[in-house]
Amino acid sequence: MVVPQYGIKFAVHIITNHFGDRVAKVCECLLRRGPLNRPNIKRYTELTDEQVKNSLLVLIQQNCVQAFIVEQLGGFGDEPRLNTQYVALFDNILHRVRFAKFLTIASQEFDKQCVELLQGLLEHGRLTLKQMFERAKSSEKEGTSVVLDSVRESLSKLATAHYVERCPAPEPLLMAATEEETPARKRGSKSSKLVEEPETIEQRAVAAAAPVETLRFSVISTDSGVHGENNDNNLTSITVGQKRKHNALESDESRTADELTVLYRANFEEFIRHLRHKACIETVRARLDDGAATVLGAMLEATRSSEQKVKTRYSVPLSLGSIYEEVIKREAGRNMTLDHAKASLNQLGYPPLVKESNGSYSIEFEKIIELAQNDEMESVVLKKYGRDAYRIFRLLSKANCLLETDKISDITFVEKKDTLKILHKMWKDEYLDMEKLFMSGARQSVFFLWKVNKTTLSRYVLDEMFHAALNLSLRLAHELDQEKELLNLPADRRTGHLLDRYNRLKKVRILLESSQMKLDDAIMLFHYF
Template sequence: MLTEYGTKHAVHVITNHFGDLVAKVCECLLRKGPLTRQNVKRYTELSDEQVKNALLVLIQQNCVQAFTTEQPDGFADGPKANTQYVVLFDNILHRVRFAKFLTILSQEFDQQCVELVQGLLEHGRLTLKQMFDRAKSSEKEGNLVDLDSLRETLVKLVTAHYVERCPASEPLLMPISEEEGPARKKGSKSAKKIGEPETIEQQVVEAALPMEAMRFSVVTNVESDVGEKEKNSNNVTPGEKRKHDVLELDECGVADEQSVVYRANFEGFIRRLRHKGCIDHVRAHLDDGAANVLSAMLQATSSAEKKVKTKNSVPLSLSSIYEEVIKSEAGRNMTLDHVRASLVQLGELSFVDASSDSYSIDFEKIIEIAQNEEVESVVSKRYGRDAYRIFRLLSKSGRLLETDKISDTTFVEKKDAPKILYKLWKDGYLLME
């Protein structure tokens, strides 16, 4: 469930980017949950046209996903389709990270790749033709853009999983039957074991995503196919041609490259930021050698990560890790013994799990420590060193402690400890019983 702070921040982001009207519709969906367009209109007291346009903007910018549910209508006609809209909260938060996404891209790809993704981040969703038109309108003298080079750029970004095909516009969300049991609560062990989506938002996102092979693929037209289509289309009227194309698409299941819509894959960028954060954290705590080894392990196992919040990487043997390490310029100076020593260092801090001559990265441990240190830094800057020691003690102990015990352990004056604890509790850093 979203917190009040999370809701306010999301509304603030949407207001800054798209104005008050769109933000009002977004806030309604954030607070009320999935709604039909009619209900959004009722709650916001906006006109149908205003609601429609606001939803179109939010969908275009990947902040809202439409989905369909089937409801029995009590007649012989069968169930009735009902379109609802759900906010993609994480995608709204990603909007403030766009600058970081482009920085990552500029470090790995050329300027044309950066500009293509910049267009996708700005416009939300684009076809190849729209990307080409945008590139042509902003091309500089002596730097001409052609469709083939743009297509190659798109292929590179899709292959790297920084760009993906857009999801289904209105996926059908199947209701949970009584045989499957009641809906599992968010964070329940049964839901985690089975691996089912925990929220309606996650269920809708999962239902809308195309298959992996289709999600990260680029459709290219064969010249002969294009010529054949043009030849066949000469004998039909424009209206009939559109119907013919739609029928052909439905029957064959193959889309023309101009009709396929692409968007930036936020998961790919967040995964890359996550990896970068892990490497930087290890470098700060250990040394460049350990960071190089971790970087090599991430490079070797990244393709196997199906979710952004993966707890552990797939295991690798020492020889596989060394083979990956020496691929980089920084790792070519490392010997096998050096790599083995770095793995021991990583294991001592529980950053890497070793078992049966194989090693896997413990993402959860690295990120947990990094997050704790970040919060400790904030507490230190905001409340002082005494508050930092108190917060660190409670964070490390992971249990409730009495005020006197806290004061004695952290060497904070007993008269000052309650005041500091109250400030931290009031601002939501501590729990009190």
């Protein structure tokens, strides 16, 4: 789908807050116009070549722009020309508001040093191992010391869990674009794709730049091996004597070069997968019970490593015994019997959130996310139009077909006049599709048929969410700017009415920030999961 207009405005607002107006101007140009080379960016933004260059360097450093080289066919008898272009990575820009969530996830699994290392990568975008060490060294407290090996070990832990990866190639080569290729601005919502869309040039550039899987999550270790998921495949035997010394010297040189040149960054994909799992578990908990949520959580954990490598709509099938073995590892599952776990799996089978085949069970991710999306859309309708509209919308959403006005009125017990008024208002706001049916006879009659078009509606709701997220962010910035002088005052001088104002600002800030976090959870449901 085309990136919603308020999605672009929100992304530009994020970049403006983080890097200033000039960098945001270059970013907005790429978001609205698609891939461009430097001369065209300069022409559209009316900035100098140096300003454009510096802005692009910032955006690339922060993983918000990917450079790539396109081979353009020359004229008759001319050689093909290579042209460097730049494309904005919309999703990566939005991830910047989720850094606190990513750090919370890491803090639940790793020690303080790992979390601090990840925080450095999120703040600086890309760092070498040497830069991570220097950063850790500069922040160490008196009486403590940071060893390079301990930083490398922390990096290896994060890479093994896929939370950190090697950076993509700076300028991968793409062959000449074909006519079938869609503009870079267009992308599909993962939850609403009915058919596979052609790859955009943005997707091709990202795929071409990605490191090969054997290197993506690897870190050179002190013993010349490679830490990460491919450790076993990269260890080689070393013969004795001169060959051992020669190999040791080569490995030292290679390791030093790696520390100075290989760049690492946070792997947003893995954090989003973790948040998707959390959303699935909470959806099941709300619809079924804690037992079903515990079993689903166990299945997600058991299939996590395979899901990291292959993206499918189903998880890897698991036997009942394998699922129960994972269930009892969890605190919430230690009081569950095998029969209880099987009963929870049966619950998850109606509606089919977990698919059973020949005694094996696999998770249907799309079904769970669709349920969560429906709940979110119904919640929006309830708040915006009231309880009668909520009942009407829910009926149409479940029916998944055209229904006539009178039938809707009869089923929902809403007066026909009110039903028509509600339906017309929701249709006008693009929440419903409407068709007219003309019946000829003694007197021509017109019947109105209504249905929910979930694909269209999800796009509209997503744009509304981006609009709300932008408004919340602007409101928070306004509140903080209004009380700038108060915030700069020392704490001991905030007394009397100044203290009241400060406490009021604190409450407003907590409210707005918590609303932003909840709204972002909803945005991820429609845009990433």
